[in-house]
Amino acid sequence: MRALLSLTVANIKSFVRDRQALFWTLAFPLIFIFLFGAIFSGGSSKTKIGFADADGSAASIALQQVFASVPVVDLTQGTEDEMLAKFQHGDVSGVVVVAKGYGAAVAAADAGTGPPASVTIYTDPSQSSTANIVKGLVSGVLAQANLGSKPQSIVPVLADLKTQDLNAVSYLVPSILGMSIMQLGIFSAIPLVGDRQKLILKRLSATPLRRWQLIGSNIIMRLLLGLAQTSIIVGIGALVFNVKITGNLFAVAGLSMLGAVAFISLGYVVASFAKTEESANGMVSAIQFPLMFLSGTFFPIDVMPSALQGVARFLPLTYLSDAMRQVMVNGAAYAPLAVCVAVLAGWSVVCFGISARFFKWQ
Amino acid sequence: MAGTHAEVVIGAHDLQKHYGPLAAVDGVTFEVYRGEVFGLLGPNGAGKTTTVEMLEGLRMPDGGTLEVLGIDVAAHPDDLKERIGVTLQTAELYPKLTVVEVLDLFRSFYRRSLPTEELIDFLDLGERRNGRTKELSGGQRQRLAVALALVNDPEVIFLDEPTTGLDPAARRSLWDLIEKLKGQGKTILLTTHYMEEAEVLCDRLAIMDHGKLIEMGTISEVVSRRFKERAVQFDRVEGLDDARLAAMTAVSSVKHDDGEVLLYTSDVPATISDLLAATEELKVEAHNLTVRRATLEDVFLVLTGRALRD
Numbered sequence: 001m002r003a004l005l006s007l008t009v010a011n012i013k014s015f016v017r018d019r020q021a022l023f024w025t026l027a028f029p030l031i032f033i034f035l036f037g038a039i040f041s042g043g044s045s046k047t048k049i050g051f052a053d054a055d056g057s058a059a060s061i062a063l064q065q066v067f068a069s070v071p072v073v074d075l076t077q078g079t080e081d082e083m084l085a086k087f088q089h090g091d092v093s094g095v096v097v098v099a100k101g102y103g104a105a106v107a108a109a110d111a112g113t114g115p116p117a118s119v120t121i122y123t124d125p126s127q128s129s130t131a132n133i134v135k136g137l138v139s140g141v142l143a144q145a146n147l148g149s150k151p152q153s154i155v156p157v158l159a160d161l162k163t164q165d166l167n168a169v170s171y172l173v174p175s176i177l178g179m180s181i182m183q184l185g186i187f188s189a190i191p192l193v194g195d196r197q198k199l200i201l202k203r204l205s206a207t208p209l210r211r212w213q214l215i216g217s218n219i220i221m222r223l224l225l226g227l228a229q230t231s232i233i234v235g236i237g238a239l240v241f242n243v244k245i246t247g248n249l250f251a252v253a254g255l256s257m258l259g260a261v262a263f264i265s266l267g268y269v270v271a272s273f274a275k276t277e278e279s280a281n282g283m284v285s286a287i288q289f290p291l292m293f294l295s296g297t298f299f300p301i302d303v304m305p306s307a308l309q310g311v312a313r314f315l316p317l318t319y320l321s322d323a324m325r326q327v328m329v330n331g332a333a334y335a336p337l338a339v340c341v342a343v344l345a346g347w348s349v350v351c352f353g354i355s356a357r358f359f360k361w362q
Numbered sequence: 363m364a365g366t367h368a369e370v371v372i373g374a375h376d377l378q379k380h381y382g383p384l385a386a387v388d389g390v391t392f393e394v395y396r397g398e399v400f401g402l403l404g405p406n407g408a409g410k411t412t413t414v415e416m417l418e419g420l421r422m423p424d425g426g427t428l429e430v431l432g433i434d435v436a437a438h439p440d441d442l443k444e445r446i447g448v449t450l451q452t453a454e455l456y457p458k459l460t461v462v463e464v465l466d467l468f469r470s471f472y473r474r475s476l477p478t479e480e481l482i483d484f485l486d487l488g489e490r491r492n493g494r495t496k497e498l499s500g501g502q503r504q505r506l507a508v509a510l511a512l513v514n515d516p517e518v519i520f521l522d523e524p525t526t527g528l529d530p531a532a533r534r535s536l537w538d539l540i541e542k543l544k545g546q547g548k549t550i551l552l553t554t555h556y557m558e559e560a561e562v563l564c565d566r567l568a569i570m571d572h573g574k575l576i577e578m579g580t581i582s583e584v585v586s587r588r589f590k591e592r593a594v595q596f597d598r599v600e601g602l603d604d605a606r607l608a609a610m611t612a613v614s615s616v617k618h619d620d621g622e623v624l625l626y627t628s629d630v631p632a633t634i635s636d637l638l639a640a641t642e643e644l645k646v647e648a649h650n651l652t653v654r655r656a657t658l659e660d661v662f663l664v665l666t667g668r669a670l671r672d
Contacts, residue, residue, distance in 0.1 A: 006470035010459060017458040017494075198454045203510075206418050206448040207471040208440055362420070 003209050007217035015221065024187075025225060029180040029233055036176075036298065037169045037241055046074035047133055050083030050095040057103025063119070063154075066145050067096070073137060087122060087161065090168075094134030095122040109153035116155045125160045130244075170244070173237035174328040175297040178321030180229050181256050182291060185263020186284050188222055189270035193280040196271075202362050211361070219264055226260040227253060234328070247327040255327055255341075259320040262344040265351030266316070272358040291317040301334060319343040368395035371431060371518055371549045372417060378425030379412050379573075386412045388573035389426070394566075399540065399550045401564035403557075403658075405666050409573040410553045411451070414520055417551065418448050431517060444473060447511030447519040451526065454503075457496030461487050461506060464495055465513060472514040485509040485539070501532025508539060519543065521552040525559060537562055557659045567658075571666045581658055588664060589656035594625040594633055596648040602640060610636035617663050624663070626656065 015021055051067055053060045068075050076083070076092055083095045097120040108114030121138050123131035138156055146152045195201050204214060230253055237243040245252070266287070274280035294308055295301075295317035301309055312318045323340035325331030335343075372394035379387040387409045394400040402410045415421045417430055419439030428435045433442045456464050462478060469475035482488055485505045490498060495506060504524060511519055521540070525533040533556075540563055543550060554560055560567055561581055568578040577584050591614055598621055607616045612629035627633040630653055641648050 003470045006467050010456060010463065010467045013463065014456060014458040199450050199452045200455055202420060203448070203450050203455065204471075205420055206443060206446075206450075207468065208443045208473075209471045210440075 004213045004217055004220075007209070007213060008220045011217055011221040012224065015225070025180075025184060026229060026232060029176050029229065030236055032179075033169075033173060033176050033233070033236060033241070036172050046072055047094075047130075047137060048074045048076065048092040049134060049137070050086050050092040051075050051077045052080040052083040052095060052097045053077065054080060054100045055098050055102040059103040059106040059117075060098045063098065063141075063145055066141050070137065070141060073141075084122065084161070087124075090170075093123075093130045094138070096120070096138060097122065106153050116152050118155055118157045120157045120159050122159045122161045169237070169241045170329045171300070171325065171331065172298070173233065173241060173243045174324035174331065175321045177230060177233045177237075177252075177256065177328070178259060178295075178317060178324045179292055179297050180233060181226055181259040181320065182263045182317050183288060184222055184226055184229060185260050185265075186267045186270065186288055188218060188264045188267035189274065189280045189284055190277060192218065192268070192271040193274050194277040196361065197275075197277055205361060219261070222264055223257055223260055226256050230256040243329060245328055246330040251327045252324070255320070255323055258341065258344050258348075259324075262316055262320070262348045262351070265348045265355065268355035268359060269351050272355045272360070291315055294318075295321055296334065297321055300332075316344060316347045368398075370394070370429075371396045372400075372551065373429045374413075374417070374426065375428075376426035377413065377416060377423050377428060379409075379416060379421065380424050385573045387416070387423075390570070390573070390575050391426075392568055392575060392578060394549060394551055396549050397544070397547050398565040399544055399552065399563050401560040401567035402551065402553045402570060403560055403567055403662065404553075404570035408570045408666075410570055411522060413570070414522055414551065414553060418446060418520055419443055444514060445517055447514065447516035449504075449507045449511045449521050449524060451522050455495060455507070455510070458494060460492050460494055461498070462491050464506065465509060468510050468513045474515065475513050476515050481509045481512060484512070484542075486535075499532070501528055501535065504528060504532070504536060505539070508536070512543075516548070518549045518551070521550065523553055523555060526555060533559070557657065557662065561658055569662060569665055576665050577661065585656055585658060585661055588661045589626065591626040591628050591656060592630055592653055593656055593660055594627055594630060594637070594651070594653050595622055596637075596651040597621060598623050599641060599644070599646050599648055601644045601646065606640065607637075610640075615664060617660075619663060622650075624660065626660070626664070 049067065051064055053064055064075070064077070067073055076086065078086075080095075080097050083092065083097070086092045087095045099118070099120070102117050102119070105114060105117035109116045119138075119142065121135065123134050125131060135156075135158065142154050142156055146154055201214075234245060234249070234252060238245050267284075270280055270283045270287070274283050294304070294312050295315045296312060297317070301312045301318065304312065319335060319340040322331075322334040323337055323344075326333050326337055326340075370393045372392075374393075375391050377387055377390040378385070390409075390413055402413065404410050412421065416423050416428060417435065419435050419442045422436055430442055431445055433445075435442055456467070459467070461482070465478045465481055469478065482491055485508060487502065487505060487509065490502055495503065498506060508521070508524065511521070524540070525536050528536065537559065540550060540552070552563065564581065566578070566580050567584065568575045569584070570576065577588070579587065598618070602623075604616050607613065607623065607625060610625065611632040612627045613625050613633055614628065615626045617624040617626070625633055625637070634651075634653070637648060
């Protein structure tokens with residue numbers, strides 16, 4: 001136990017003192033988030049609201065003009081179905097639906113012969129800060145439209161609708177976390193091969209240190225780094241990019257750990273077949289780039305050509321990032337969470353099996 | 363040293379190790395006694411390192427028996443590892459850690475270990491104690507490697523080419539260190555490329571080539587067994603071929619080493635007189651002509667056909 005602990009501490013010290021490793025592990029994912037976050041967020045600070053007018057009366061057009069005149073609102077118009085579809089895809093943050101007969105209802109309410117006319121507002125309760133902004137804006141607009149009419153002639157009817165898709169940054173942050181965990185895991189191959197090449201593994205074999213202690217300390221170090229990465233990425237995502245973390249943070253951390261184990265096992269497979277540090281480096285790159293781009297990290301898998309979708313189905317990162325989006329931001333499921341977990345666990349078992357069979361200590 | 367009362371610390375009998383069709387170690391038998399420094403000499407690829415790694419429990423022999431400190435190495439390598447110290451040919455270890463940190467790390471691997479301070483003092487690493495190991499000089503790095511071999515206060519120490527690549531001063535300081543360890547009663551097995559090192563340090567030695575031991579004993583035993591002769595040495599002369607040299611009076615063998623010719627002879631005046639006659643005839647001169655006793659280097663050259671330093 002003492003040996004395992006000392007070796008873990010030694011590994012962490014070596015890692016932390018290696019500025020380059022530290023940069024690639026902790027800073028690089030953040031650069032990705034900032035870069036892609038800036039590209040995808042489009043620079044607009046306006047709140048996008050969809051407006052579906054089924055009535056087409058003078059009153060409904062007047063209401064639409066009030067919305068359009070609010071400087072912080074970016075209004076899109078269309079049918080209710082179109083607007084709800086945009087909402088589903090995260091293109092608008094909320095939808096205002098004016099039903100048929102709205103004009104008549106407003107007239108009746110103004111004349112005191114009917115109840116206030118209603119306007120339906122769709123927001124996503126899981127995106128509560130955005131939902132609140134939309135609700136606030138709509139209430140403000142309606143209050144303005146109601147000005148002078150007593151009692152109120154228009155009342156908002158709030159409708160909750162869970163969106164399936166996420167805005168770009170909410171999609172990106174869990175994906176980048178998955179990608180970082182993937183890199184952290186596979187990169188375990190490189191120092192391992194280096195240590196074997198430099199006879200460090202052989203030197204350690206000449207001590208009573210057990211092999212499980214050596215491997216165990218490497219895994220523990222990577223898991224701790226994975227936790228650090230998770231905290232940083234989730235923290236920056238939530239604080240800087242306002243990504244609403246809907247899930248349990250322990251579940252996020254647990255998923256990170258499972259993902260780290262799955263990709264460490266892949267790293268060990270690489271270390272089993274790479275003879276030099278250079279070849280390990282090449283193999284790691286050859287694995288990580290396709291994984292990065294074909295596993296739905298930057299865009300959803302269903303927008304890729306179907307041949308590539310078929311490839312994505314077999315990539316472990318697909319399931320890690322998918323699970324991460326489901327757990328962190330309530331993202332649309334590519335596969336059920338249980339399937340994702342099972343794929344990652346199964347992957348780990350297979351890869352550790354292969355490494356146990358083929359890894360050479362000398 | 364090889365007396366009847368000496369305790370056998372390393373006993374190898376008919377040791378075998380094969381890699382495919384290649385017999386890296388082919389029937390090696392020897393004993394090392396408590397408190398002696400035993401040298402294993404041989405050209406690269408002779409099987410020295412493979413032999414040592416089997417003694418250390420790092421490789422399993424394919425055949426033969428092997429006991430170190432009374433432990434059957436093949437059956438209980440982990441028991442052995444608590445009680446031996448090892449240096450390998452490369453000593454690059456944890457470049458980002460300090461001397462003290464690496465020592466403490468290795469101490470944590472053993473049930474019993476010497477205090478870090480004692481090791482640092484013994485190996486004279488005090489001024490570099492908090493320096494990262496990658497900043498150490500070659501000699502300091504090798505001293506650290508020896509320190510790591512000593513953390514568990516081992517009874518047997520294996521040093522694989524401990525001074526290869528060191529400058530003469532660093533080499534001499536490591537020799538002093540090995541003498542000190544011997545003074546503490548440690549048993550040391552070392553491999554080396556340097557004849558002088560073997561002559562200075564080793565009580566007994568074995569010469570290995572092509573996986574077999576071809577000579578073993580104290581240095582004077584080994585040299586005198588092979589050579590009643592002396593060596594006549596001179597710079598190579600154009601026009602004097604080996605056949606002609608070998609035909610000279612009393613010459614038993616002719617060897618070349620780095621531009622020099624070596625004639626091993628049982629009658630120095632007769633051989634030199636033949637040599638002078640031959641050079642006179644060719645109207646040339648044999649430069650740097652010297653006569654000396656045969657040394658370990660000569661034994662090695664004759665046995666393996668190669669100079670040890672190659």
